[in-house]
Amino acid sequence: MAKASSGNFFEDFRLGQEIVHAVPRTITTGDVALYSALYGMRFAMQSSDAFAQSCGLARAPIDNFLLFHVIFGKTVPDISLNAVANLGYAECRFLAPAWPGDSFTARSEVIGLRENANGKTGIVYVRSTGYNQHGVAVLTFVRWVMVNKRDASVAAPDTVIPELASEVAGDAIVIPDGLDFSGYAPSLAGSPYFFDDYGPGERIDHIDGMTIEEAEHQIATRLYQNTAKGHFDAVLQASSRFGRRIVYGGHIISLARSLSFNGLANGCVVAAINGGRHVNAAAAGDTIYCWSEVLDKCTFPERTDIGALRVRTIATKDLDCASYPAPGGQEEASVLLDLDYWLLIPRSAA
Numbered sequence: 001m002a003k004a005s006s007g008n009f010f011e012d013f014r015l016g017q018e019i020v021h022a023v024p025r026t027i028t029t030g031d032v033a034l035y036s037a038l039y040g041m042r043f044a045m046q047s048s049d050a051f052a053q054s055c056g057l058a059r060a061p062i063d064n065f066l067l068f069h070v071i072f073g074k075t076v077p078d079i080s081l082n083a084v085a086n087l088g089y090a091e092c093r094f095l096a097p098a099w100p101g102d103s104f105t106a107r108s109e110v111i112g113l114r115e116n117a118n119g120k121t122g123i124v125y126v127r128s129t130g131y132n133q134h135g136v137a138v139l140t141f142v143r144w145v146m147v148n149k150r151d152a153s154v155a156a157p158d159t160v161i162p163e164l165a166s167e168v169a170g171d172a173i174v175i176p177d178g179l180d181f182s183g184y185a186p187s188l189a190g191s192p193y194f195f196d197d198y199g200p201g202e203r204i205d206h207i208d209g210m211t212i213e214e215a216e217h218q219i220a221t222r223l224y225q226n227t228a229k230g231h232f233d234a235v236l237q238a239s240s241r242f243g244r245r246i247v248y249g250g251h252i253i254s255l256a257r258s259l260s261f262n263g264l265a266n267g268c269v270v271a272a273i274n275g276g277r278h279v280n281a282a283a284a285g286d287t288i289y290c291w292s293e294v295l296d297k298c299t300f301p302e303r304t305d306i307g308a309l310r311v312r313t314i315a316t317k318d319l320d321c322a323s324y325p326a327p328g329g330q331e332e333a334s335v336l337l338d339l340d341y342w343l344l345i346p347r348s349a350a
Helices: 029-039 049-054 064-079 214-223 249-259
Strands: 018-026 083-094 103-115 121-131 137-148 203-205 269-278 287-300 303-317 335-346
Touching: 018 064, 029 064, 029 214, 029 249, 064 083, 064 103, 064 121, 064 137, 064 214, 064 249, 064 269, 083 121, 103 137, 214 249, 249 269, 249 287, 249 303, 249 335, 287 335
Parallel strands: none
Antiparallel strands: 018 103, 083 137, 083 269, 103 121, 121 137, 203 287, 269 335, 287 303, 303 335
């Protein structure tokens, strides 16, 4: 009996299937430091224990996108090892703070299946949840991924496309226990702009760019224990439609988040992802730029210190964002990422 696994193909999935993913993963301060080195993260809440403590937390929490990538990575060997591409996200909520030293596991449920017209691939929809060592859910999200079939002659399953919310409602946003922005120090955080300084429809060119190095994107993907072949196997990818290794889409998310500091420095906590998609693939050598638009704002009953901004961030390759390029426009070929998410932000200075 063969003991090595080639991973699941489209015909291996069934509606309602529940998958417990290997391997438990402890995130350490070393992982946090490496994450910072890879992306140049500068948000004060995740950079300084002292700053986090001034905001009511016990210490600096794990960056929410680092947590997201680690949980995502747990799902890859079972869900997307044989993927053509990860296509999109919805209904992502960060449910509880995660701290260095915590250990995480993940489980997924298949909630939708649709074979593509070519009969060679299909779309798999899964809802994945990450848990800490106490069994507390820390993160949940839906993603859908295009997966190759092992055998194109296998009959397609019945098509089921799940109904997904277009956004995470404001009253479903979780404010971390203890978080208090009444003592927030904008001079230390790096920006004088607060909740009331932003308005729906406002656009921000984040100006700065960052070039992807081959080693960096592969180190990042290994950090998350993401085993997807498209990011590592140059021999296999030489015959793919891309002709080379492609960058894990989450790497683009974190690069865009880091670049967004210039203009959104006080949006220091990612609370939820309403939706997102990878519009085009990226490769080493591409230079990433991004811009953001404020879509909406939300306040919380009895909280005068914290508000939320709904932000859409567009990331591009080799194209600065002074003209605000977007999917569907003339410059769509340069658009990599379209991400819609909620940020927690202080309502005013201390």
